[in-house]
Amino acid sequence: MLEFFTAVLTSLSTGAIYALMSTALVLVWRSTRVINFAQAGQAVLSTYIGYEVTTRSGSYWIGFIGAVLSGAIIGAGIDRFFMRPIFKRVKSGPIVMIAPVVATLGLLGIIQAIVGFVWGLNYLTIAAPVSTEGLKVFGSVIAFSPFNLMVLISVTLSMILLTILFQKTNLGLALRASAYSPEIAKLSGIKVEAIRTIGWALAGAAGGLAGMLYVPGSYLYPNSMEVLLVFGFIAAVIGGLDSLFGAVAGAMILGFAINFSTTYISYKLVFPTAFVILILVLLIKPGGVFSSKKGRKD
Amino acid sequence: MRLLPELALVCLESTLVSEANLLAIKSLSVSFGGLKALSNVDLHLNKNEVVGLIGPNGAGKTTLFNALSGLADVESGELEINGKQHAWPKPYELVDLGISRTLQGVGLFPELTVLENVMIGANKSARSGLISSALGISGRDETKLRQKALSALERVYASGIANQRADSLAYPVTKRVAIARALVSEPKILLLDEPAGGLGAQDIEWMNTLIHNLATQCSVILVEHHMDVVMSVCDRLYVLNFGQVISSGEVEEVRRDPAVIAAYLGVNN
Secondary structure (H helix, E strand, O other): OHHHHHHHHHHHHHHHHHHHHHHHHHHHHHHHOOOOOOHHHHHHHHHHHHHHHHHHHOOHHHHHHHHHHHHHHHHHHHHHHHHHHHHHHOOOOOHHHHHHHHHHHHHHHHHHHHHHHHHOOOOEOOOOOOOOOOOEEOOEEOOOOHHHHHHHHHHHHHHHHHHHHHHHOHHHHHHHHHHHOHHHHHHOOOOHHHHHHHHHHHHHHHHHHHHHHHHHHOOEOOOOOHHHHHHHHHHHHHHOOOOHHHHHHHHHHHHHHHHHHHHHOOHHHHHHHHHHHHHHHHHHOOOOOOOOOOOOOO | OOOOHHHHHHHHHHHHHHOOOOEEEEEEEEEEOOEEEEEEEEEEEOOOOEEEEEOOOOOOHHHHHHHHOOOOOOOEEEEEEOOEEEOOOOHHHOHHHOEEEOEOOEOOOOOOEHHHHHHHHOHHHOOOOHHHHHOOOOHHHHHHHHHHHHHHHHHOOOHHHOOOEHHHOOHHHHHHHHHHHHHOOOOOEEEEEOOOOOOOHHHHHHHHHHHHHHOOOOEEEEEOOOHHHHHHHOOEEEEEEOOEEEEEEEHHHHHOOHHHHHHHHOOOO
């Protein structure tokens, strides 16, 4: 029973981190129809900045804010100075669909190279602000720490803020309108390109947050976010790519599946479980398991 | 009664101002690749006037709307609004210029509610800052937008469906919502692209009445294939064929124009 209870808690905690990455991917996909492979690079760069700020200030929380803010700035900068010119130049032909995706792959490589050049290839650590020791339940230590709880609370709060932003504010309405139909949004007076940049900034901030919540339980190195990118992408596909709710739900499904298979069957099943779920979703419900249904009411 | 010369002059000036062109398009040309979609088109619109833009499919009617709304690149031509020359607007500048348009294909956001669809049309008037909006504390602004959207829905008799998702609506109702979205920014110039397209007789009658009513509050340029609607609501007509204005003037005058009959209306119309 305790093992089951622990598996549920760790599933929620790992699912929460996947949810940040899948949300970041969905935010960019909705606004530009691009799978942003550079998201792993953006997340790792902003986490290195968070690491640097943490080291210099001696405070995880200042580093945390630094990572989230730098993630937003990096995301906005990539859209404004990299993606937007690509979209302007590449307007027709078979390259239209593939060019932005290839560009984000290239950007991932460039960012990882820069990070390796500046900070080296060593495995770095960021000390967690709260204990990473497992909690004691009925005299037994379980594999769920106060830090895991902090991860869960941080991600839940972020998701609530994001939901309020999208469902209850004019900016959220503009973000949704620009994603559904840029042309009509423009005719309604919305500066779609600026709104897209805000979407990229939000995605970048989510990546920075994911990095600062992931690294204290792992290591920081130039490729450290690639695993998160893979799981975030699978979660986003499970959720239907277009839906923020679906991205979170998909991440939770993935978190539970991976944790339960590794707890009860074999620790070697992390990647096979993830890819079996991906293939099953693509075969049975290729549009994704979830879609957004809620809207603003009178 | 004989007016004093000064008073007569004031009255004349007042008349000139009130009858000044709200919108004037001069020598507009648009090309797509080697194809000339519009060629030296002139058009003007007065205050509280309904002007019809008719012509066969491919004549350039929607292209003219697109040029005016920044969705098509203008090759050459001038634009005047309220007698002042303006650069051809970008799509997001239309609302600031007091221009609003509907699309031929309705163009509602399917996953949003009717209220949200209409609120998007008023988004430009939102004054909240990014931070307050991002934190969800732009409540007063939100309430104002909501009220404006509900008021626009009332104008098209659709306030009762505010909470329904757009993809659950019958086609004639989507037309009303699209017009409400165009009205919510309180435009001076309304561009209606085939508002009666796909409607049944009863809804067309309703649309006639609506356009008549709209003309008391703004000026309308109407692209429409239903000639009974055009003849019923329009003060003047422009007839396009192969991207050129082949006739313009009062409705009856255009109706009798042999060039129009040959190109578009047909002998039986």
